Amino acid sequence: MRLAEAKNIVVRSTNWVGDVVMSLPALRELRAAFPGAQIAVLARPWVSAIFEREPSVDRVLLYEGRGWAGWRPAARALRAGRFDAALLLQNAFEAALIARWAGIALRCGYARDGRSWLLSHPVAPPADGEIPRHECYYYLELLRRLEVIKELPRVGHILLGKRPAVETGRRLLAECGLQARERNPVVGISPGAAFGSAKRWPPERFAAVGRALADDGASMVVFGTAAEQPLADSVAAEIGGRAISIAGRTTLGQFIDMVAGCDLFISNDSGGMHLAAAAGVPVLAIFGATDETATAPLGPCVRIVKKPVDCSPCKLRECPTDHRCMLAIEAGDVLQAARAMLQA
Numbered sequence: 001m002r003l004a005e006a007k008n009i010v011v012r013s014t015n016w017v018g019d020v021v022m023s024l025p026a027l028r029e030l031r032a033a034f035p036g037a038q039i040a041v042l043a044r045p046w047v048s049a050i051f052e053r054e055p056s057v058d059r060v061l062l063y064e065g066r067g068w069a070g071w072r073p074a075a076r077a078l079r080a081g082r083f084d085a086a087l088l089l090q091n092a093f094e095a096a097l098i099a100r101w102a103g104i105a106l107r108c109g110y111a112r113d114g115r116s117w118l119l120s121h122p123v124a125p126p127a128d129g130e131i132p133r134h135e136c137y138y139y140l141e142l143l144r145r146l147e148v149i150k151e152l153p154r155v156g157h158i159l160l161g162k163r164p165a166v167e168t169g170r171r172l173l174a175e176c177g178l179q180a181r182e183r184n185p186v187v188g189i190s191p192g193a194a195f196g197s198a199k200r201w202p203p204e205r206f207a208a209v210g211r212a213l214a215d216d217g218a219s220m221v222v223f224g225t226a227a228e229q230p231l232a233d234s235v236a237a238e239i240g241g242r243a244i245s246i247a248g249r250t251t252l253g254q255f256i257d258m259v260a261g262c263d264l265f266i267s268n269d270s271g272g273m274h275l276a277a278a279a280g281v282p283v284l285a286i287f288g289a290t291d292e293t294a295t296a297p298l299g300p301c302v303r304i305v306k307k308p309v310d311c312s313p314c315k316l317r318e319c320p321t322d323h324r325c326m327l328a329i330e331a332g333d334v335l336q337a338a339r340a341m342l343q344a
Contacts, residue, residue: 001084001105001106003085003106003108003121003146003147003148004147006034006037006084006085006106007036007037007038007084008037008038008040008081008082008083008084008085009030009034009037009038009039009040009083009084009085009086009087010039010040010041010042010061010078010081010083010085010086010087010099010104011027011030011039011040011041011042011057011086011087011088011089012041012042012086012087012088012089012090012095012098012099012109013041013042013043013044013047013051013089013090014047014089014090015044015047015090016047016194016271017046017047017050017252017270017271017272017274017275018270018271018273018274018295019135020043020047020050020051020271021050021158021271021274021275021277021278021297022134022135022136022139022158022274022295023089023136023139024050024054024136024158024160024161024278025136025139025140025153025155025158026089026136026139026140026142026143027039027041027054027056027057028056029140029143029148029149029153030056030087030143030148031056031057033143033148033149038058038059039056039057039058040057040058040059040060040061040081040083041054041057041059041060041061042061042062042063042074042077042078043060043061043062043063044062044063044064045062045064046252047252048060048062048252049251049252049253049256050160050252050256050275052253053160053161053162053163053256054160054161054162055161055162056161061077061078061081071094071097071098071101072101074098074102075098075099075101075102076102077102078098078099078102078104079101079102079103083102083104084104084105084106085104085105085106085107085108086099086102086104086106086107086108086109087108087109087142088107088108088109088110088119089109089139089142090109091109091110091112091113092113092115093113093114093115093118095109095115096109096115096118096119097115097118099118100118105120106120106121107119107120107121108120108121108123108142108146109121109122109123109142110122110123110124110125110142111123111124111125112125121146123142123145123146124145125138126138126141131152132152133291133293133294134155134293134294134295134296134298135294135295136155136158136298137152137155140152140153140155155298156298156299156300157277157298157299157300158274158277158278158297158298158299159278159279159280159299160256160275160278160279163260163279163280164256164257164260164279165260166260166261167261168257168260168261169257169258169259169260169261169262170186170261171261172254172257172258172261173186173221173246173258173261176244176246176249176258177244178219178221178244179219179242180219181217181219184217184218184219185213185217185218185219185263185264185342186218186219186220186221186261186262186263187210187213187218187219187220187221187262187263187264187265187266187338187342188220188221188222188223188258188259188262188264188265188266188267188276188281189206189209189210189220189221189222189223189235189265189266189267190222190223190224190265190266190267190268190270190272190273191203191206191222191224191228191231191232191235191268192224192225192227192228192231192232192247192268192270193268193269193270194225194227194270194271197317197318197319198288198289198314198316198317198318198319198323198326199268199269199270199288199289199290200268200326201268201286201288201326201329201334202326202327203231203234203235203238204238205329205330205331205334206235206266207234207235207238207239208331208335209266209331209334209335209338210222210235210236210238210239210243211238211239211240212331212335213335213338213339213342214239214240214242214243216339216342218242218263218342219242219243220236220239220242220243220244221243221244221245221246221258221262222235222236222239222243222244222245222246222247223246223247223250223255223258223259223272224245224247224248225247225248226247226248227248228247228248229245229247229248231247232245232246232247232248233245233247246258255272255275256275256279259272259275259276259279259281260279260280260281262276262281263281263282263342264281264282264283264284264338264341264342265277265281265282265283265284266283266284266286266334266338267283267284267285267286268285268286269285269286269287269288269290269292269295269296273285273297274297276297277297277298277299277301277302278297278299280299280301281301282301282302282303282341283297283299283301283302283303284303284305284334284337284338284341285297285302285303285304285305286304286305286306286326286329286334287304287305287306288306288307288309288312288313288323288325288326288329289312289313289314289315289316289319289325289326290313290315291313291315292304292306301341303337303341305329305333305334305337306325306329307325307328307329307333309324309325309328311324311325312325
């Protein structure tokens, strides 16, 4: 059987929110190439809400296990689905092993993590400089090398397939205690970053920006995961009475709805930043240790704040020296950019 003849396809999703958003253009190109096929996505529960809003996907399968204990049930679920092709957007060995155990005839993915022998269609990953730098093209290039698409499309903006309504977001924020004034902006702040502290701008500077914007009349919402709740709560407390923290109090789906109720989202390089841009919200992103040309959110209302230093981008989880890439960015730099975006 050839890949072009596939009628029942499963896509193994990436595991991180930002990567999932950046893979959406490839998923949509897959749907365009296989308009009559059934397309399912095997995804971790913490990213599944993104695919539930995606019209190019027919169904979402949850992959909840970890290690060997989780691989077998996932393989059984895929075997029951009678898939004839698997597209592995995740690079991990386990993704190929699960597809092989599931008896899927066509197993397509990049030849990485020692898994080539498990793939029916192993694809050499692109070398530096072969494709545009942004990570969305990494997933699209897999389709091009599999001859699913002939050339790489130009990606200027990645939007959620079903964007949330601003009114819904504002209502949910009000239910969480946000006291927004009519005609005054609502600004979201995300001071955390799951990858590591190297990507985090100092929380006291987030708070300083938040206080100044609150003095301008804005209402402030501090977002974060359950693990980031102490950080988010402390930033909200430092901002004062016009700020609330909802860290750890939302599902991913609720976060998407609530962020849509914001007029501006200020964030470190994080998954939340990608979701905000994909929801159509203006995003002000603070970059230091990572490469904004590869992982910045895509869209017309995205602005990057970054100061050039000799060791950036290092892409490390923890800074081994003095965190100069982030400390070089003053609160005034971010505040000036935020005010300009709100006025625009």
